Amino acid sequence: MKKLPRRKYPKKSSLRYIYKFEELKVRYNTKKIFFILLSVFGIGSSIYWYLGMAPTPKLDTAVAIAPDIKLSYQIQSYTSSVMGGQRTYGVSLPPNYGQNPQQRYPVIFLLHGGNGRPTDWFKKGLALSVIEQLYATGKLPYSIIITPDGNDKRGASPFYDPQYIDGVNGRVNTAVGNELVRVIKSRYSTLPTAKFWAIGGLSSGGWGALNIGLHNPQNFSVMFSHSGYFRDRSGARNSPVTYIKRISKAKRQQFRIYLDAGDEDGKFLQQTKEFAQVLKTLKIPYEFNQFPGGHTLIGPDSLWNYWHKHLADSLTYVGTQFQNASPVETVGPPNPWIKNN
Template structure:
């Protein structure tokens, strides 16, 4: 008995020591990243044997590159110029090998890559962080899709007062991800729950339900969350067989609306529904709204994938777009909002699409931001778009 107790104590101590070792490995005496008072950011990594260390991030200054300088203690250091308020992602490149910041436990997955993250406050990033305000709920919800032949998963945000006010009904924003994303993308990278909590607390938006479906029509849910388990690895949607530009998702979308209207206390009419999406999700948004003109009064295209050169117009969902847009115009809508960054590789495609709308006499609003095809823009587009809804 004493031997068993002694062995148990040794195991507990070993586990404690291992945990402490992990903490030491992550933290040690190296602080990284360090957001400075002037909004510059200092990165540090201990790599005494390394010959070259770079930081690769998604900020605009120096195109996100920074060369670290080695100190006598083997710690490499680099400080950025002052950065605008935003959530940023980055990785280290140590002698050509990319990796996370070992001193920073906070990460995000984007498609198949994992990045370390940090925030520079004092602006839009304040909406991306948790504040001491009432909080909504994000749920992973499965729905049956007869048209796609599978049970599929949604992420659903309900506002803070949803449970406390059981007689109240709410408008719905359907928010679509881009290629390589899934139903988790807007929650994890777009910070939807935090943005909505903070905007609602400030009275800047109508409290609403936000529904984030999985736009990969041949998949049930995010990688690792389907019956394929770990055999389904993250990939861009055009590399997933049966998921890309086949019209199935756009055609089947009313199934999602019907499910949400039956499952949640929605205001189930056109005036209280909005649809928006980024990149591939912007493409989906265009064709869902064009094929189902009676469903949405608010439509938002965020850096939409509007290169029409590889669209198969023989697919019923994609044919006769001009005619469908005229039908949408006749059905009426309150806002058709197009946003694009001036460095986005889809910039010209979006400008050409706006010219198409001009030729049709189709009313829309256009927002042009700086920079390219990245989450920094899409989060900010949501901050601009959401307050326009349901007012």
């Protein structure tokens, strides 16, 4: 009988190395899978964060206290020589607009944030329900509400913020802060002076509102920011925390500024506090509030829930500044109207 060759088995020491090698492979693959999942989650969260945060969250239901005040909005366009081509904006007119041809109104610009559009404040922020309540309670004089297109020539994107500056991607600061102002004055019955013009926004739109307002003091005196930042990568000229110090004291005296940020706003909260301290040092009238929530993905005060809720705070401040700027009279209760100026 033919003798079969003896089968060779690995030595125990060799088996130990083989087992360790296989164990390392398993550990490596597990870590690799974990980091891939973590990266996907991080990218997804970032995209969600910048998308402004769609889908639109469930917002607080408006209290039905103004049954006779129902606002609407339209999207209009104009030819921009500054940006080259057609630009759009949203507009909501006061309830009685056009009934008295002599009546003129204050103007409020609301700027969108990252990957935003002129419809954001109306569709995602449900701004009109907030404004209706403020009209009904007399906290905000009837005003012309404008939501500009703040995007530069690159368009809206979840991967970068709009540049509310005059830069290589377009002169957005001039387009919104000067050109669009002239368009609005030519099309609607506006009060002409800066003390009846306000500009505000959320997140990058909060920074944009202050940047545009400070560069155009001839057009705006009231500014407000929700969850905004105040240092821009483009430099000191477009960083309100430093640029405001360059403005003459005479021009600074006209400014009235509202700021708020949430506990979850991180560096935006810190920069808002820093800017508030600068305003205090320069003796510029301002109001600062810190609220729960902000730039967070979960909770009742996240993203649009936060901005919807606290739009009432900023516009109440705006209304007070409008009313303090000129004697008021009551025409048709309960809203105080500003006399022609």
